Amino acid sequence: MTAAPLPLPVARAAFADTLDGLSALLRHLDDTTLHARSRCHGRLAADVLAHLHLGLVEMLAGFPARTVRPADVDLATYWSAPPPGAAQPGWAHERFARAVAAAYARPSGQLAHVARTVRGLRRLVADLDAPYRLEFQGHVLEVADFVGTWVVEVAVHHLDMTVALPDVPAPPASGLALVRETVARPAGRDAVAGWDDDTALALAATGREPGMVPVLGQ
Template sequence: MTPYPLDDARSAFLDALDGLSALLDHLADEQHGDDRMHARSRCRGWLVADVLAHLHLGLVEMLAGFPARTDRPADTTFASYWAAFPPGGEEPDWAHVRFARGIAAAYARPSAQVIHVRTTVRGLRRLVADLSGRHRLEFQGHVLEVSDFVATWVVEVVVHHLDMTVDLSGAPEPPASGLAVVRETVAALLPDPVALDGRDDTSVALVATGRVPDPGLGAVLG
């Protein structure tokens, strides 16, 4: 298995964090922040605040995953990692939906959640910016090259960024570099990547995750 290039994964992830930080600024707006946090998202059963809580839980898990280095050979790539998750359109995990909503509801003000997320984003930015050299990590029962690990989180951040902006006028979009990683991931999962021809990267991300139905492609990314 050829690892995803570390320089590319690092750059795209840092860009994705910049995009997320810009979105956090939009959500923390003094006048409209609380209303924006209560806007609908693309995830069934979740408001923006709930999606942000879910994403934050994942980013904390990512942060905790970096020390889990191993000498075992990699058994999972940036693309095959997603095979463990059902494609979009499946019935949501309602227990997790309730859990994320409970976390979001625990903040005194909806927009106060942003402060907590920013702390995690800063920590990840420093850690990923300092990555150098190849090594492997154990994560969720898989072994991945660190570059593949980072690339999977580019997808997670970018897709949930799109989830949160569906009903937010003027919200910043995710970066082109992050969307390009999503496209590469989808292409690697398809038996024939020609199905992506003529589609822009945002369309690929939304259709391939089941956010937007399209029989010409279908959902392949969980």
């Protein structure tokens, strides 16, 4: 059973803000900064960006997959429901993302490709005017919850890429607030009430920093 879906206007606004935050980050990245370490073990910022871009392209392909089937996951339960038949922990994908990042003649070569995908997604989501359900990775989600999961994905990987880059833009408050909402659903309101800092909560909830049992499978 899924919870009430995220309101579509909330999802649209948070997604637009979060993509704008990612776009601001892209403008600060270059060949040197893309070689900075990330929060993801063994990966550079360039590797994380390639991983995120692959996901955003997959997201683009998900919007047309409309269905009348009932939703079987929501904004929160999506993270604890891996795609049917998925191998864990997904090493093949991570190796592929590294190979994609390394395939560019210069690390900054991927920036224009990512920026183009981001612009297309931002326009597409801004034009969503009515709820519907779609199939994605073997599950069915309300489109607003689908968009919300990608707010979380982008915001957390934004934090991953900036751990060694303190002077670059941070994720927007609205994106991190949606991470808090996502964490509160499985963990409970009391579990997140003591976290005043949404960035710290996002890192703890994904196992990147200590402080709570991870509830988001990032």
